[in-house]
């Protein structure tokens with residue numbers, strides 16, 4: 325058993341961990357990152373779209389070397405009911421400007437790239453070792469047990485993802501409740517670059533993001549997602565743990581099959597080859613599931629801190645992970661200057677988060693999880709859209725229905741009071 329001392333130890337070489345390690349190492353701190361996967365990115369999963377603003381703040385020239393798949397230029401929201409799909413597509417030249425740019429990414433490429441940047445800056449990565457225990461002394465954390473080695477540090481950053489068993493062991497975080505987490509299943513389907521562009525109606529380098537409610541989860545709370553990569557398509561489903569077995573009783577692995585087989589999706593992936601299959605939990609409780617963010621000698625960032633927002637029409641976790649990792653590192657650098665790693669000094673992390681988009685957006689959308697937990701969104705709404713548009717577009721020789729009558733009848737079938745209530749809830753939330 326060997327012993328070593330660092331300025332900072334980061335547990336987890338995902339986006340939060342490597343963003344922190346990059347910031348710390350660049351400032352000259354001796355930083356070790358312990359990652360349980362055989363390589364960074366090996367254990368990680370995302371749907372597929374990175375809102376690039378926080379990566380740009382971390383590394384202004386990121387676009388020159390980062391393994392970005394396609395720049396998202398079209399947004400699609402799809403409501404699926406039976407064999408019907410009602411799609412809203414948003415596409416605007418101005419939307420493609422750099423500010424607010426987002427890209428499809430693959431974690432198997434993005435995470436190693438960011439880890440390499442941190443290594444170049446001087447961080448040391450140890451992969452293939454899981455940290456099961458934190459070392460404590462004088463009422464605070466002073467290091468980690470990594471395999472047979474005892475690694476000491478002034479401060480430890482827990483960037484160990486959604487479970488963060490280490491934060492749970494410290495009492496900083498409660499065990500995950502089923503309504504706070506969703507299970508995501510994803511496939512990456514290989515197609516050649518030209519075929520992807522042609523099928524989605526975009527030029528080379530441009531991409532599409534598509535979020536889907538209804539059929540993929542059999543009406544259970546959750547949805548489908550699809551992102552175009554350079555020469556592949558990432559698609560999958562996400563369903564909240566407490567709704568598994570609900571809806572049409574579709575099993576989680578069958579949800580992806582159901583999604584792929586739907587008439588609106590099948591032609592887009594036809595002839596593709598399965599390249600990757602993965603499943604992962606995602607924290608969806610937002611602001612209300614936030615754990616203690618710091619204690620003596622320790623901080624949490626990224627999914628470990630529950631920094632994710634699912635708004636139905638967009639999904640964000642990676643931008644929060646990168647920014648919170650960077651802000652945790654800024655806090656550590658300040659603590660180093662003051663040679664004070666107490667909870668009181670590390671509370672500066674909370675101040676930085678409060679001043680950033682992280683807390684602002686989490687607080688702004690704090691009631692989103694409750695809104696997204698509304699079953700009508702995944703059942704009645706897709707059916708309503710199908711009924712209205714199916715009626716409007718049908719010309720079969722039968723007497724025409726007045727659009728107003730058609731829409732009125734469809735709305736009444738869902739229940740006007742219910743709709744008004746939901747509308748008010750949505751307005752209140754947004």
Ligand SMILES: Cc1cc2nc3c(=O)[nH]c(=O)nc-3n(C[C@H](O)[C@H](O)[C@H](O)COP(=O)(O)OP(=O)(O)OC[C@H]3O[C@@H](n4cnc5c(N)ncnc54)[C@H](O)[C@@H]3O)c2cc1C
Pocket residue numbers: 335336337338339340341358359360361364365367368369370371372373374375453454455456483484485486507508509510560561562604605606625626627628631632639640641642643645
């Ligand atoms: C299905 C799905 C779809 C998503 N879609 C999107 C999207 O489109 N856009 C978006 O922005 N976000 C999306 N997210 C969320 C996003 O992927 C996460 O918020 C992001 O990955 C969090 O990064 P992280 O670094 O905090 O955690 P992770 O990426 O989970 O990294 C944690 C790291 O810690 C390591 N680790 C864990 N425990 C230990 C230990 N004890 N010892 C050593 N290492 C350990 C893990 O191996 C891992 O490398 C999605 C998530 C899922 C599951």
